[in-house]
Amino acid sequence: MDRKEILKGVQSGKLTIDEAAEKLKGFDELGYAKIDTQRKERNGYPEIIYGEGKNLEQIKGIVKVLEQEERPILATRVSIEKGKALKTAFPKGEYFELARCFVLQPMEIQTSDYIAIVTAGTSDVSVAEEAAVTAETFGNQVKRIYDVGVAGIHRLFARLEDIQQASVVIVIAGMEGALVSVVGGLVNVPVIAVPTSIGYGSNFKGLTALLGMLNSCSSGVSVVNIDNGFGAAYNASMINQLRRKK
Amino acid sequence: MDRKEILKGVQSGKLTIDEAAEKLKGFDELGYAKIDTQRKERNGYPEIIYGEGKNLEQIKGIVKVLEQEERPILATRVSIEKGKALKTAFPKGEYFELARCFVLQPMEIQTSDYIAIVTAGTSDVSVAEEAAVTAETFGNQVKRIYDVGVAGIHRLFARLEDIQQASVVIVIAGMEGALVSVVGGLVNVPVIAVPTSIGYGSNFKGLTALLGMLNSCSSGVSVVNIDNGFGAAYNASMINQLRRKK
Amino acid sequence: MDRKEILKGVQSGKLTIDEAAEKLKGFDELGYAKIDTQRKERNGYPEIIYGEGKNLEQIKGIVKVLEQEERPILATRVSIEKGKALKTAFPKGEYFELARCFVLQPMEIQTSDYIAIVTAGTSDVSVAEEAAVTAETFGNQVKRIYDVGVAGIHRLFARLEDIQQASVVIVIAGMEGALVSVVGGLVNVPVIAVPTSIGYGSNFKGLTALLGMLNSCSSGVSVVNIDNGFGAAYNASMINQLRRKK
Amino acid sequence: MDRKEILKGVQSGKLTIDEAAEKLKGFDELGYAKIDTQRKERNGYPEIIYGEGKNLEQIKGIVKVLEQEERPILATRVSIEKGKALKTAFPKGEYFELARCFVLQPMEIQTSDYIAIVTAGTSDVSVAEEAAVTAETFGNQVKRIYDVGVAGIHRLFARLEDIQQASVVIVIAGMEGALVSVVGGLVNVPVIAVPTSIGYGSNFKGLTALLGMLNSCSSGVSVVNIDNGFGAAYNASMINQLRRKK
Amino acid sequence: MDRKEILKGVQSGKLTIDEAAEKLKGFDELGYAKIDTQRKERNGYPEIIYGEGKNLEQIKGIVKVLEQEERPILATRVSIEKGKALKTAFPKGEYFELARCFVLQPMEIQTSDYIAIVTAGTSDVSVAEEAAVTAETFGNQVKRIYDVGVAGIHRLFARLEDIQQASVVIVIAGMEGALVSVVGGLVNVPVIAVPTSIGYGSNFKGLTALLGMLNSCSSGVSVVNIDNGFGAAYNASMINQLRRKK
Amino acid sequence: MDRKEILKGVQSGKLTIDEAAEKLKGFDELGYAKIDTQRKERNGYPEIIYGEGKNLEQIKGIVKVLEQEERPILATRVSIEKGKALKTAFPKGEYFELARCFVLQPMEIQTSDYIAIVTAGTSDVSVAEEAAVTAETFGNQVKRIYDVGVAGIHRLFARLEDIQQASVVIVIAGMEGALVSVVGGLVNVPVIAVPTSIGYGSNFKGLTALLGMLNSCSSGVSVVNIDNGFGAAYNASMINQLRRKK
């Protein structure tokens, strides 16, 4: 419910002054959280629930508040146990195990333009699925192009056309993250790079891939935090849907 | 000259087979550099000259090759001395001292959608101008919104409308880079964050701002390398021009 | 018992010379620890028990020594198991689960001036409660203002007056810690910043927030160690009670 | 000029509506800077000029704006050359060479409570003087207690009474910064620690002292950025003047 | 058995040429290890068994080889389980639980000069006991002076005479490690500093204490690895026994 | 099956056009992985299975694809549980517990030139065995020279001849990694250094050994990632077999 609707509610008598004032405050006070009810109006998407470090009751509580007026509802970093419990509590929702996401009331597809999600290896797929589920929940079409790392670069070229025709490309890689620079040199759309924590020793849990991506010799690359598939997809969705704005 | 044009040149007899084969190779060999003549076809913009660590003769040589067929020509990180010498050598070009950029044959404005370039402080302006000149050279309109850091947050709110109506926002900040999260929470378009090396002590030449931006609590933020105004604008230009693509 | 009281005890015959000499030494030797019995005289508060890495018997032993003459008694970083056992052993005490603190003989409220404790997110609340319980144990009034991070900055403005009227503000944030700079720019009292270890990837367990806070563009901010809610409250209590000193 | 005064000006006809609206905006637009004219109202002190990375003309321009309505004016990190030129341009001002500060219209002494500024060594004095000049400019009395590092700890004890009777203590140290913990264990007022970049090798330009201070075994210590004498004094001044507030 | 004894054995017919040649090789081949049987001759002490990462069978195998000719036998970083099993296998040996050391055939006291082992806190005692047991096993007298950290510096002064009369002082501290500099400023014998991993947040598992000790403002301090009580005692024993050499 | 064989298959009618096209694509699509079937042709060895982070079913699936046409098959970082299950599934294969490798269809010995694998300590043996099994699987002879670290340097000299006559030497060491420089100064063949994560405290899980090896004062040393025994052996095998190429 955005501000204009609240005011109309007052005008029409559907809302009392007190109810409207409460709603205009812009957040719901749960004690343990202040749920930002103006976020969709400001940012285009409602508040997303970051599941890590919240217990099941807290997540349920927030979903209940959001469920009434918001669309879509997305909770990320949700463990299998919590995911199953949420599915029981909200049977219309869906839990994606590999992506560790719980989704309720996803948006419908907004555009035929699609987001390409590209991974270097098999182990990056969990992060990639977090990105894919996020993008789909936000109403985007997604093409998944997995395990095309540069050690066998012909695998990348076999899928190049799909990558080049996307409106934005998310590249997800661990180890040294070299795939980002190669893809960045071959496309004319924005590339969002996601370093993953895949690797060992001097990889330092994704730091090496992060630094590599920030220093890419290809222009047109921007970077999000290690393993942040959600953030990349959020960003990509904004870009993909810009095309249809106006 | 892209691949189709080369082939037409062969067809029409304007190019010999040898000339065409040479052109199809996709780069010009200068000895000290292999200029990528297919970059515009692949990436939407021709090869950009990174001036740091190239001497004047090298820059001139590359400009001469590009000048014949490419548009626009942009050299970044060009010192005042080299900038003046380039202006003398290519009188149609322009040197932007604050931005440290040399520009020849800029593109015309492609769209009325604009890029907002926002800085936290006065000292970030040099990086901001590199971004602004890059974006303008690539045919974008730019709104400059400087010195609106969060220590005096009403300065930001005074310019908020201009920021919210941009199609993409570049936020440039040193020190702790908090401006990025505040802006990210107030817009519904992509935010590209540029950490600057402004600060001292435990700032570590921009590392603190870089880390802060990568860990922003606002979704929809992606990050480029420290002081990389060019990269942010390159990315923003791709996004801004997506809207008119298709 | 401070030094003057000991000497009076000698004068009045209540203490033998040996007893007094032992007390004047200024610490109780427990073998595994030397409890500093002069700390309240020197620092204003008695020795606080840091529970991490001490076993239950050690904590009990120290509480028993302190119980006789000191007020208040505070043990921090006490696990639930140890907390319950302490409650059993010292039934007058209280264990605060979220704060992980055990308290005995808290001080009475010293002043109507209050300390504002502000958090960016829900996950920072555990650190905030350590701060709040510490401050209350030391005789301060506390206002808790939780989950007002900058991604939804209107939540902060809704509580701004409470923050501005405090005599000292503790700001607790993880991720990039931007809330500190925003609050710092809006108040005319000291801000004590507590980085938390909330975040992932390049957050490096709170290092990013720590660096951000040390480099805040707002003046008037000082910083304590990551997750050190106790230290911030200790400091804030000293400041809050300065007002009534003299 | 604060908001109430502006409104009175309108009421009395001294200000036109346009003039008042401009003033209520809260900043002066200089092109290269937006001077925050509401800072004193919000923060207790007007905007301070950080001289590093600003040229002489910029500093002069800002001083001219501030000079009309603000008190005090303080520019920090001002080189000798700029300092002398400012003295010529504003003959009523004073330039402090060791502190690298330029001051105009300092505040008068507000209270007989004083701030103790303590250094470990001779080389820390430049940072200490930045703190001292800042504190004095803000109307505080200061006691300077220099070169009392723990390698000769009797020097500290010789001055202990002066330190213990201050209302707040600033401790400034390089190398390992151990002085902070020793002082912190001996006083019952807040200690603000300033690490300096004095040291070599594994000191890493002050990082060692910074980390040491953040991990002090003494409670009641908070920390500012490396070499940030100004920030410590700003904070100390807020604390010192709290006593007389209300 | 050193080289001269082996040759005498050949001379006297007690050893065959083959046996002597094998012994002169200087190590015993166990397959998984080559035990250095010349170490005592070269270094003054036989090979010490570092228990971490060796299984019980490996430790037993090495003890068996050493048991025949070497004195003392010391195994460090031995878990309780392995320690109890070693006690069973070698009933004359002793297992020290707090120190995590197993000792067989300790040396007799070599000198009345003693080593002072000083800790800042209670949590440092485990490392201190590793040092103490090592020093005693190598025939040194030890004075244990625990929990005298600088937050209550009078505890240190109460034991100062014992520290000043040692022939070498081992100082063990976590957090910021300030105790080292204070002790270093008060004695005229070598100080060996041992940083411990006690601390949290920006302590980085002992890195802060390590850096602090390396940058001590007191001369005469040298440093060993984090938690390396053994190494400090080995070194101290060499120094303590130098006095009686010649 | 390399490209020429595929084409012959078409020529001879053994492969249909579709089958051949599929094979020429160069990878097998398993959904969760794209197995690179051209790697042996390009790199000399088929794709190796990195077991970490792959579940048993995934490893089995890949082995099944490779088993048909490739030789050798090597899976590294395979836990005991998975190793035993692979042995059951592929009874001709062999699981090496210490090396954590599963091998099927190893290559035959290609040359009498051998690779020397040298370790500093007993704890480095697990990494050494990964190297040894890899080298043997690739058809090389290996000499194992374990536990010859510089603390007892005569152990190294006792085996020096074997090291000097190798065609390439792999040196594996944790802690400070000094053995690499000593060996590097004594041989006239390439040395490949493998830092291990053996150590504690400021060893930082192998970082110290890695840095030490990269900065070796001996020429002729190159380095691989921490604990990367496989990578060192892969490289060494290429070098060892170069001698017989042509």
Add this chain to the structure above:
Amino acid sequence: MDRKEILKGVQSGKLTIDEAAEKLKGFDELGYAKIDTQRKERNGYPEIIYGEGKNLEQIKGIVKVLEQEERPILATRVSIEKGKALKTAFPKGEYFELARCFVLQPMEIQTSDYIAIVTAGTSDVSVAEEAAVTAETFGNQVKRIYDVGVAGIHRLFARLEDIQQASVVIVIAGMEGALVSVVGGLVNVPVIAVPTSIGYGSNFKGLTALLGMLNSCSSGVSVVNIDNGFGAAYNASMINQLRRKK
């Protein structure tokens, strides 16, 4: 002069016992240096002069000693000024300005097998030339393949055959160093990776490229220190000449 020749000299009376004993010592004492005269015998190449941090007289002195018996003589990291002075002092020598190397008595070509030296960019050429001059001085043929970074990957494919037919490949890259992984995936010979300090911001003077190369997803890559063109070529020369050994 190796040990056998010295002994023959004694036999033949050409050397006195004293002269021979002096030579058998294996180094020449210059006071400021002990020149290792056995290095060629042990390592295959004589001692190389690292010019950084040695003054002209020291370099000259060492060249004079080596000149008499060694071949080749190579001094690296020699500034232009010193290089010209060495050319004057030893007119038969040659100074390579771009490579910053001085060479005297280079070895003759030993084999037709060649080393490929590949760079990502123009700015890496100085390091590449250090490698090339070193390799040529040691009697190797070199193919220089410069500026084929992955941002325009067709430039690499245009030169792929030359790279694939080398007996060892040196890949030199700054920024993120992605070229190494791409080349590593396309060849069946060892790849030696050299990170360069080309880059800015979070490149950290080559650290990013170094980490990237150590974590390469392509097998068969080993790494040397940042900007260490010499070390890579030394290593490559050993490998290239192994083929003809025996």
Add this chain to the structure above:
Amino acid sequence: MDRKEILKGVQSGKLTIDEAAEKLKGFDELGYAKIDTQRKERNGYPEIIYGEGKNLEQIKGIVKVLEQEERPILATRVSIEKGKALKTAFPKGEYFELARCFVLQPMEIQTSDYIAIVTAGTSDVSVAEEAAVTAETFGNQVKRIYDVGVAGIHRLFARLEDIQQASVVIVIAGMEGALVSVVGGLVNVPVIAVPTSIGYGSNFKGLTALLGMLNSCSSGVSVVNIDNGFGAAYNASMINQLRRKK
């Protein structure tokens, strides 16, 4: 003048009560410094002047105070310019250019036991000379053993006897610092390791050598700060003179 002498002076009437009280304070107040006049009594050596960051007048002022009663006087890190000026001001003093030390009134040789100072390379000699001059100024005999790094380990063995007969060994090395572990494995006296800042790239200005030395596989090694030749010699002198104490 120590405390007993002062009291005798009072007794004999040579000192007034005021003069004695001033002297008993234990330091001389110079304004910019508090010279510790009790250091020799406490630490065995008077206060040493660290020249870095002190100007000529400050150094002169301190020397003048010390000159009257202390022996020896040592100023370290003194530049050539300041060194020459000190020689002019105090003609009896001596300036050591390579060591960058100024010495006045050195102590006489205290014992025939000597300190061995061993360096890995020629570039480490400046740090070694700081150590040597310090040790000699404190009355020790020194043996200099330079340029015996492990790349040519026979140079070390040629001087081994001199090293083994020292009463303490200082080992000074840059790059990877491997020499420390080799020497540590060959002697039965304490080894003090000094990392130097010699190296490049991933050496990080001595950090690599520092870490290597802290993690030495040889027992009996302790470490001082990077380039801290003075600190090592101070420590070594304490150890060397312990032998004659009592």
